[in-house]
Amino acid sequence: MSDRYRAGNSEELIQRVGADHAIQILILEPLFEEKNRTRRLIAQMMRLLDGKAIGTALPDLPGTGESMINVDALEFADWLDAVQSVIEAVQPSVIASLRGGCLLDASVSPAPRWRFAPETGVRVVRDLERMRLTSGTDESVYGGHRLRQSFVEHIRSAPLQPNPRCRMVRLDTDVLEADLKVSGTPLWRRAEPGEDAALAKHLADDLALWSRTCAAS
Amino acid sequence: MTSQVQTIDTTVRAIMRDVLGLSVERADALTADSGLFGTLPELDSMAVAGLLTELEDRLGIIVDDDEVDGDLLETFGGLLRFVERKVAG
Numbered sequence: 001m002s003d004r005y006r007a008g009n010s011e012e013l014i015q016r017v018g019a020d021h022a023i024q025i026l027i028l029e030p031l032f033e034e035k036n037r038t039r040r041l042i043a044q045m046m047r048l049l050d051g052k053a054i055g056t057a058l059p060d061l062p063g064t065g066e067s068m069i070n071v072d073a074l075e076f077a078d079w080l081d082a083v084q085s086v087i088e089a090v091q092p093s094v095i096a097s098l099r100g101g102c103l104l105d106a107s108v109s110p111a112p113r114w115r116f117a118p119e120t121g122v123r124v125v126r127d128l129e130r131m132r133l134t135s136g137t138d139e140s141v142y143g144g145h146r147l148r149q150s151f152v153e154h155i156r157s158a159p160l161q162p163n164p165r166c167r168m169v170r171l172d173t174d175v176l177e178a179d180l181k182v183s184g185t186p187l188w189r190r191a192e193p194g195e196d197a198a199l200a201k202h203l204a205d206d207l208a209l210w211s212r213t214c215a216a217s
Numbered sequence: 218m219t220s221q222v223q224t225i226d227t228t229v230r231a232i233m234r235d236v237l238g239l240s241v242e243r244a245d246a247l248t249a250d251s252g253l254f255g256t257l258p259e260l261d262s263m264a265v266a267g268l269l270t271e272l273e274d275r276l277g278i279i280v281d282d283d284e285v286d287g288d289l290l291e292t293f294g295g296l297l298r299f300v301e302r303k304v305a306g
């Protein structure tokens with residue numbers, strides 16, 4: 001089913017699977033091109049979680065997905081505000097974020113966090129700038145997205161907010177520390193990502209376990 | 218090959234598979250003279266960005282923008298030598 005929430009002057013879509021379940025997870029997708037490349041992975045995770053009686057909510061941020069807003073009309077703060085509005089609408093038990101989406105979970109919400117392969121703001125922007133460098137497009141177009149310079153600078157300085165109840169999951173090829181390392185393919189790097197059903201299962205299993213552990217404590 | 222050179226070779230081939238979707242056979246068959254940018258159709262400008270970032274993540278190096286030029290990705294051997302120099306510091 002789909003739901004809507006109000007973000008500033010627009011109404012945006014929330015895709016929900018298993019909205020009747022007691023445990024509800026808000027999912028914050030990777031940013032920009034990586035969002036498209038991980039859509040299938042996230043959809044698979046949502047179905048697997050539904051099978052474990054856990055509901056998921058996947059919002060469009062303003063300027064993304066089905067939104068009628070142009071992203072070049074926005075500041076990064078608009079996305080942070082939109083996430084706060086979704087949190088109020090969904091009242092999630094856990095906030096799960098992937099890649100650059102982890103920069104958006106900085107809300108004061110007490111919901112425990114779950115982060116997969118988080119990206120720092122500096123690295124999100126470096127990727128955007130490299131796409132611009134190698135594709136030779138004009139100054140304000142980053143990998144096909146026209147963005148305000150102030151938006152880009154805000155992402156660059158956006159911190160991964162420390163959180164006392166945060167589970168960190170990374171691919172086993174990542175050299176950084178994590179609570180869990182899983183084997184799998186970095187689908188967000190590929191032009192035609194295909195799928196990695198085993199990775200989707202690993203992630204859904206861990207997210208389900210973490211959600212139940214948090215719900216019980 | 219020293220063990221560090223071997224590790225770099227293995228890691229770069231794994232990145233070619235993961236980022237470009239090359240089969241194990243095709244990634245294993247790359248030689249020092251194999252052409253990359255302009256030869257591998259999978260390697261477009263977006264893939265270059267992903268390739269460089271994965272190299273940084275998995276090998277703990279930083280690639281500066283001014284080091285990214287045509288030579289860097291001309292051949293597989295050239296890419297390996299660049300990464301070896303980076304890892305050696």
